[in-house]
Amino acid sequence: MSDQITVAIDAMGGDNAPSAPVEGAVLAAQNGQTRILLVGDQERLETELEKYDTKELPISIIGSEGKIDDSEAPALALRQKPRASIVVATGLVKAGSADAVISMGSTGGTMAAAVVILGIIKGIERPAIGGPIVGAAPHQTILDLGSNIDCKPSQLLGFGVLGSVFGNVLLKIDNPKIGILSVGSEQSKGNALTKEASALFSKSGLNFIGNVEGNDLVKGTADVVVCDGFVGNVLLKLVEGIGTELGLQLQSALSGKMPPEVVEGILHELYSKNNVVDSRGGGPVFGVNGISIVGHGSASPTTFERAVDLAKMCVETRLIEEMNEQVPRVMALASE
Amino acid sequence: MSDQITVAIDAMGGDNAPSAPVEGAVLAAQNGQTRILLVGDQERLETELEKYDTKELPISIIGSEGKIDDSEAPALALRQKPRASIVVATGLVKAGSADAVISMGSTGGTMAAAVVILGIIKGIERPAIGGPIVGAAPHQTILDLGSNIDCKPSQLLGFGVLGSVFGNVLLKIDNPKIGILSVGSEQSKGNALTKEASALFSKSGLNFIGNVEGNDLVKGTADVVVCDGFVGNVLLKLVEGIGTELGLQLQSALSGKMPPEVVEGILHELYSKNNVVDSRGGGPVFGVNGISIVGHGSASPTTFERAVDLAKMCVETRLIEEMNEQVPRVMALASE
Numbered sequence: 105m106s107d108q109i110t111v112a113i114d115a116m117g118g119d120n121a122p123s124a125p126v127e128g129a130v131l132a133a134q135n136g137q138t139r140i141l142l143v144g145d146q147e148r149l150e151t152e153l154e155k156y157d158t159k160e161l162p163i164s165i166i167g168s169e170g171k172i173d174d175s176e177a178p179a180l181a182l183r184q185k186p187r188a189s190i191v192v193a194t195g196l197v198k199a200g201s202a203d204a205v206i207s208m209g210s211t212g213g214t215m216a217a218a219v220v221i222l223g224i225i226k227g228i229e230r231p232a233i234g235g236p237i238v239g240a241a242p243h244q245t246i247l248d249l250g251s252n253i254d255c256k257p258s259q260l261l262g263f264g265v266l267g268s269v270f271g272n273v274l275l276k277i278d279n280p281k282i283g284i285l286s287v288g289s290e291q292s293k294g295n296a297l298t299k300e301a302s303a304l305f306s307k308s309g310l311n312f313i314g315n316v317e318g319n320d321l322v323k324g325t326a327d328v329v330v331c332d333g334f335v336g337n338v339l340l341k342l343v344e345g346i347g348t349e350l351g352l353q354l355q356s357a358l359s360g361k362m363p364p365e366v367v368e369g370i371l372h373e374l375y376s377k378n379n380v381v382d383s384r385g386g387g388p389v390f391g392v393n394g395i396s397i398v399g400h401g402s403a404s405p406t407t408f409e410r411a412v413d414l415a416k417m418c419v420e421t422r423l424i425e426e427m428n429e430q431v432p433r434v435m436a437l438a439s440e
Numbered sequence: 441m442s443d444q445i446t447v448a449i450d451a452m453g454g455d456n457a458p459s460a461p462v463e464g465a466v467l468a469a470q471n472g473q474t475r476i477l478l479v480g481d482q483e484r485l486e487t488e489l490e491k492y493d494t495k496e497l498p499i500s501i502i503g504s505e506g507k508i509d510d511s512e513a514p515a516l517a518l519r520q521k522p523r524a525s526i527v528v529a530t531g532l533v534k535a536g537s538a539d540a541v542i543s544m545g546s547t548g549g550t551m552a553a554a555v556v557i558l559g560i561i562k563g564i565e566r567p568a569i570g571g572p573i574v575g576a577a578p579h580q581t582i583l584d585l586g587s588n589i590d591c592k593p594s595q596l597l598g599f600g601v602l603g604s605v606f607g608n609v610l611l612k613i614d615n616p617k618i619g620i621l622s623v624g625s626e627q628s629k630g631n632a633l634t635k636e637a638s639a640l641f642s643k644s645g646l647n648f649i650g651n652v653e654g655n656d657l658v659k660g661t662a663d664v665v666v667c668d669g670f671v672g673n674v675l676l677k678l679v680e681g682i683g684t685e686l687g688l689q690l691q692s693a694l695s696g697k698m699p700p701e702v703v704e705g706i707l708h709e710l711y712s713k714n715n716v717v718d719s720r721g722g723g724p725v726f727g728v729n730g731i732s733i734v735g736h737g738s739a740s741p742t743t744f745e746r747a748v749d750l751a752k753m754c755v756e757t758r759l760i761e762e763m764n765e766q767v768p769r770v771m772a773l774a775s776e
Contacts, residue, residue, distance in 0.1 A: 238678075240685045250623060253631045287586060287673040295589045295670045318677030322685045334631045335671055337623040339678060341654030342574075346682060349576045349658045353713065354690070357706050362698055370693050377689065 108139050108162070111415045112202035113408065115144035116171040116189040117209020119401045125208070126152040128408020133161040138412055141166050141202055143193040168192040172213030174401070182216050190214055194221045197394045204395035204415035206386065208403040214396060215251060215389050222394035225427050227435030228262045231391040232333070233398065234270075237343050239378030241324030243275050246285075247390060248330075250337035257300035258435070260284065260330045261308060265434040266390040266427060267328035268310055273421045275327075283316035283326030285335060291315065297332060304438040340381070347378055385411030388418060391431075395424060444475050444498070447751045448538035449744065451480035452507040452525040453545020455737045461544070462488040464744020469497040474748055477502050477538055479529040504528040508549030510737070518552050526550055530557045533730045540731035540751035542722065544739040550732060551587060551725050558730035561763050563771030564598045567727040568669070569734065570606075573679050575714030577660030579611050582621075583726060584666075586673035593636035594771070596620065596666045597644060601770040602726040602763060603664035604646055609757045611663075619652035619662030621671060627651065633668060640774040676717070683714055721747030724754060731760060 111132070115125040122144055129140040130153075139162040142149050146167040153163065169187040172178065182191060190209055194217040196202040207214040215231050224231065234247025245267040252259055264282045271280035284301055286294040291302055291314060298315065305312040316325050321339070331339075351371060358367045385407045386399025395418045397411050418424070447468070451461040458480055465476040466489075475498040478485050482503040489499065505523040508514065518527060526545055530553040532538040543550040551567050560567065570583025581603040588595055600618045607616035620637055622630040627638055627650060634651065641648040652661050657675070667675075687707060694703045721743050722735025731754045733747050754760070 238682065238685075240689075253623060285674060287589060287670055295668075318674040318679075319681030319684075321678055322681035331674075332631075334623055335674060338621060338654040338667075338671060339674070342657055342675060342678070343654075343682070345655030345658035346574065346679070348655075349574075350686060350710075350714075353576075353710060357709055361702060361706070366697060370697070373693055374686075374689060378686075 108137065109416050109419050110139040110141060110202045111412050112141040112143055112166070112193040112196040112205045114189045114193045114205065114207035114209055114214070115142040115149055116168070117207040117214070118403050120403070121209070122148055122152050124403055124405050125408050127156070127405035128412070129163055130156045130158060130161065131405055131409040132412035133158070133163050138416055140164070140412070141193070141196060143168050143196070144189045166192060166196065172210045174210045176210065176213070178210065178212035178216035181213060182220060190217045191221070194218055194396060197396070198222055203419045204397060206397045206399070206408065206411045206415055208386070208399045208401055208407070211251070211398050214398045218389045218392040218394065218396040222392045222396065225391055225393050225431050227432040228266070228391040229259060231389045232263050232266065233387060234263070234267060234390055235384070235387040236380040237340050238321050239380050240322050242380045242383060243271070243277065244321070244324050244327060244329060245271055246321065246329045246331065246336060246339070248333035248336050249340050250333045252333040254334070255297060255332035257297060257304050258439070260297065260301035260332070261304045261438055262391065262431070262435065263330040264305060264310055264312070264328060265308070265431050267330065269427050269430050270388070270390070270423065271327045273423050273426050274417055277327050279311045280327035281311050281313045282328045282330065283313050283320065285329050285331040286315035287317065289315050289317065301330070307440065308434050308438045310434060344381070351375060382407055384414045385409070386414065388423070393424060393428065395419060444473065445752050445755050446475040446477060446538045447748050448477040448479055448502070448529040448532040448541045450525045450529045450541065450543035450545055450550070451478040451485055452504070453543040453550070454739050456739070457545070458484055458488050460739055460741050461744050463492070463741035464748070465499055466492045466494060466497065467741055467745040468748035469494070469499050474752055476500070476748070477532060479504050479532070480525045502528060502532065508546045510546045512546065512549070514546065514548035514552035517549060518556060526553045527557070530554055530732060533732070534558055539755045540733060542733045542735070542744065542747045542751055544722070544735045544737055544743070547587070547734050550734045554725045554728040554730065554732040558728045558732065561727055561729050561767050563768040564602070564727040565595060567725050568599050568602065569723060570599070570603060570726055571720070571723040572716040573676050574657050575716050576658050578716045578719060579613065580657070580660050580663060580665060581607055582657065582665045582667065582672060582675070584669035584672050585676050586669045588669040590670070591633060591668035593633060593640050594775070596633065596637035596668070597640045597774055598727065598767070598771065599666040600641060600646055600648070600664060601644070601767050603666065605763050605766050606724070606726070606759065607663045609759050609762050610753055613663050615647045616663035617647050617649045618664040618666065619649050619656065621665050621667040622651035623653065625651050625653065637666070643776065644770050644774045646770060680717070687711060718743055720750045721745070722750065724759070729760060729764065731755060
């Protein structure tokens with residue numbers, strides 16, 4: 105492996121595939137520091153790439169057959185489509201031909217491919233997804249956001265240590281503060297899951313600050329907030345819904361009171377500040393033994409470009425190596 | 441009982457007691473349709489009432505001793521303080537001397553007093569609190585919002601039928617649509633609790649529309665949304681936190697771009713539209729056999745006035761009688 109980092113992009117994944125991933129690959133390759141492997145239907149990708157002047161760019165096409173759709177059961181689809189784009193792309197990471205894989209396709213498919221092909225970090229049971237959801241706290245990592253619906257206390261602890269390593273290594277937060285999302289700050293407040301998890305965190309050696317509440321997500325009280333994927337997913341979708349609604353309300357309240365371009369500017373400023381879910385292009389599949397970045401299906405070319413940057417940072421900061429070192433140690437401490 | 445409705449107010453409850461409840465009682469009594477019993481420390485209430493011209497107003501003081509604080513364990517406090525304001529006030533309803541009780545004091549204390557003194561509606565295990573939390577859907581009743589942390593499926597069903605009767609009788613919604621808050625619209629999506637509850641709802645005869653998601657709370661897809669109190673409480677506090685934060689962001693984005701009084705007007709308009717939690721002054725303790733209204737400790741005099749209006753509507757629409765009729769029937773259907 106040379107110093108230049110290689111990123112495999114699932115060019116068939118996402119609402120706007122293959123045009124958005126191909127254009128995103130061109131943008132990322134133009135930055136000059138990353139080699140891109142576009143994985144997908146060879147002919148379609150060649151046609152798409154011809155729209156750009158790529159002679160000098162480090163972009164290659166890797167052929168694959170078919171894709172895994174959102175509507176498919178991921179585990180079954182993996183077996184039925186061993187040459188699907190996400191399977192081939194993730195396989196490139198396993199084989200050492202790529203340092204990271206990026207997909208805006210089926211989240212379940214991306215996670216399943218990562219688990220089966222890259223394996224799971226020791227001490228973790230199932231992977232998770234996470235990231236910031238509230239604009240006022242853009243460096244807060246909340247996990248899980250929907251992949252683990254019914255959780256055991258040890259899973260919350262796993263989310264905590266994965267989020268802590270991510271916050272420390274990638275976001276440069278010194279000894280990240282970890283909170284359990286609950287219904288009161290006292291340790292006695294919470295449901296059966298959070299109370300048991302609290303006991304595990306207390307033994308973990310992590311910088312555990314106890315329970316945090318819904319409004320603490322806005323204040324950024326903790327750097328890492330753990331919750332089961334049921335709660336996380338409801339929160340994520342609620343915040344998205346509120347953002348859309350308040351944008352409309354604001355537009356209506358301001359229109360006529362100032363020039364349209366000023367209204368546009370204010371709306372754009374507030375939108376950028378608050379729509380943090382996609383601010384990094386996506387997030388890592390937390391807990392798998394390799395770098396797999398997953399993002400929204402609605403990804404634009406610049407979203408892919410940001411995701412390539414994130415992948416590059418994950419490689420350069422040795423995120424996976426750090427997780428492999430810290431996670432088993434913390435999980436062992438808490439189970440003593 | 442005459443045609444005039446009598447409401448007992450816990451005049452020692454709330455951050456601004458007894459001044460706010462006393463002023464609120466005066467405002468409500470001036471409307472001329474409700475008799476108010478102010479329950480609390482006799483001398484303090486007399487002193488407070490002297491500030492107003494109450495000669496012609498139907499306000500009486502009922503003496504009590506002490507109050508239940510937020511910091512106390514409600515059940516224990518009830519036994520230790522049998523003459524506390526909320527106990528005496530709730531007792532007036534039980535005795536038929538009042539038609540409803542209102543408290544902005546300890547929610548736990550108010551609920552415990554209601555359960556012990558008024559009893560529980562047949563088919564319900566524990567009472568719940570609920571109401572709208574998103575401004576865009578002000579007639580949506582979400583419950584539970586924090587009193588039932590770990591729930592059984594039958595409790596969610598209970599919330600559903602209580603919310604349905606409330607929506608129908610009080611909010612005049614014909615056959616209210618009931619949704620279970622979950623992580624996907626398909627019935628197969630959800631946690632163990634929501635999946636089991638879904639099966640119960642399907643047999644209930646209620647207007648059950650299946651799962652709703654976080655963004656549906658903004659759209660008002662369902663008239664009644666059920667969730668366990670853990671999820672509801674996290675949502676409630678998150679929405680409050682986001683509201684505060686976005687108000688500050690907006691103020692900063694607008695200031696300098698238009699006259700201060702116009703900025704104030706816009707902020708006020710958006711705040712009023714979105715701060716729906718207190719729009720009715722409070723909400724009923726759902727599931728108890730009598731009208732007990734509980735609201736935020738920060739209640740102002742006009743909050744008390746609105747709560748009296750709500751209490752009056754609950755009496756006039758025969759809310760409790762309807763619940764007593766419908767709840768046992770639905771719960772029996774679902775358990776067949």
